[in-house]
Amino acid sequence: MRLLLPYAGPYDWQAMLGFLARRAIAGLEVVQGEAYARSFELDGQSGTLSVRPGPGEQLDVRFQSAGQDLSPQLIGQVVMRVRRQFDLDADLQRIARELAGDELLQPLLRSRPGLRVPGAWDGFELAIRAVLGQQITVQGAIDLAGRLVALHGRPLACGDPLWPGLSHVFATPTALASADLAALGMPRSRARTLSGVAQALLDDPLLLEPKGSLQQGVQGLLQLSGIGDWTAHYIALRHMREMDAFPAADVGLLNAMATLQGQRPNARQLLARAEAWRPWRGYAAQHLWAAGG
Template sequence: MQSISTSGQDYYRALAAKDARFDGIFFAGITTTGIYCRPICRVKTPRQSSCVFFSSQAAAEAAGFRPCLRCRPELAPYNLQQNLAHAIWQRISAGALNEHSIEVFAGQVGLSSRQLRRVILQEFGVSPIALAQTQRLLFAKKLIQETQLSMTDIAFAAGFGSVRRFNALFESRYSMAPGSIRRLQASLTTQQEISLRLAYRPPYAWDALLNYLNGRAMAGLEQVDLQQSCYRRSVRIDDKQGWIQVSHDVEKQQLRLDISAGLSSVLLPLLAKIRQQFDVEANPVLIAQHLQHDPLLAQQIARTPGLRVPGSFDAFELAIRAILGQQVSVAGATTVSGRLVQRFGEPTITPWAGVSHHFPTPEKLASLSIEEIASIGVPKTRAATIQAFARFAAAGGLQLAPGLALNEIVQRLKTLPGIGEWTAQYIAMRALRFSNAFPAGDLGLQKAVSEDPSARCNEKQLLLRAEAWSPWRSYAALLLWQSLSA
């Protein structure tokens, strides 16, 4: 496969070919229409002399272009990179500047407001405020076109302080009233639920991801329905409660989200969590180009193209699940996790009998005695680790500053009692979304790379081989675990 280039000529070739590999990597502004499009837009390809290319929607809108109503740039998967600017951008996209001023937000990420502006301007070509405004407008546009929420609900869900401000900015930026783009399809939503969509870069190994989640689903909290090919769970964000169901639309290359109406005011942070859990932003072609140089990985890539690293809806949940999985089978850890949810979690009501509780909060688990935690069927040493981790999370330990290196985070986690290298790497890999995290102490990974089925290599040997897989070692780990299943 040819590597993805970044020249203007190659961008135009990708636009003419409707190349999905570049979806979200760049946007094309068409000077003759004043509209900007995704590279996969199905309209007639304009002449190259009419095209200007941008790395983000915000840059295109700052140059005076309006989003295309056909390809809908707000649907494009993000072009996330593991650097400080993109880590800050993720927080802005999840609504961080809806609640806080630039100065307060800059302090939260460990920068001065001047440093924050400089970092964002250098990477995206616009100010943090302009970036946030673009995200709000595009998210509002998404809700208008995909739901039947009222304009008032949409304005506040997108982070606008008033409907008047929302209407004014929408009309000034897009030269149209918000209501003019609404699709009057009553079937899109009911009073009980909201339906939204998230696009991804194909291919997407949906069945493999669903099977992975199925084996680790915590009874009461989440449910995988293999017959209906969907994932369900309870949701609690701040004081809002509800549920979600995630399914796969193969033809449109999108994930479909069915969301309870009670979560309408927290849709922005909710979608950010779903994007992480289902690894929507992955670029599978780019990852495969790198990993297929290893013959063992190449075989599994051919079997399961588009394999994702399943993330987590909530970092604390995943971390506790990882602790419960120490030195026991996947099935055993899943059973004990379900007991913890149903014994200490808060009951809730959803359309499914198997989804009946919210995960216990860090404060709840931190308040329990070691004996109470151990009563679910774990050793007291592990119960003590859960208690210590809950206190760590309750004190803000998982609210990490953007730009922290993988090694720094792993070392910080390992200062907690009972958290070793495997657990720290696994948390970094799935909960904190580090693409290069790699739990080399995992017996399954050591066995998967061994030529002799009855033997396994040691951790040092595995780490040496994994050097060539950087910066995608997490994806290599998933491929190796999948090879064991095969």
């Protein structure tokens, strides 16, 4: 099936694709040419989808389910998830106007007018990615995620000849709650956090869903063992789509500020500086990450 999903305003597709390419998990995601492709499982149906630029201000989305007809409900879920993952509902012109009052951000906004905040396909998958990324490099986290998918994900029921690299769907909370994740090659404390997140989601299926406010969403996550402020805000930004979320202790943000203003702040100083960027601190963060390379 093919759908064209509209968005308004500029779209920096190369920035979005570059972000996804650097974080693509082997067996689960592929970036090739202008397209991003991934496997998925929804309502017991597995399949593949691809996203690339379409005509005009639209993204071209193509997806199929393994040997089954696509129900209207499943199609609706795919559309919702793609719109969230690719930030299609952002009013970038409004956001830019409100952030442009800050002299530090003005040149960043001018140089990347179509920069959007990448979202997540699935909340559980994003939470596991975030925990894997604690205190290690992006590449290190992706390598761990690839091993996790290979060992605990489920083989894709029907492969897509257009995307032979897609071989598995992501592991379920049930699979990870009881797995020996330390065997993947990580500290046992982090393995316990991963299993704890999986069990918490089994106990409360709405755990990762958006709450009434950013504070409520973050506070719920902080109650989980091994989840700190950085991880909670990262999940809130990319999955809950709380656009004022701001992981102030992020090394990339601190380094970007050092480059832009000549002095590296600490997390508390950056948090105070970011007060001027409310309620769009997440977009400010994305511009800082992009500026820092």
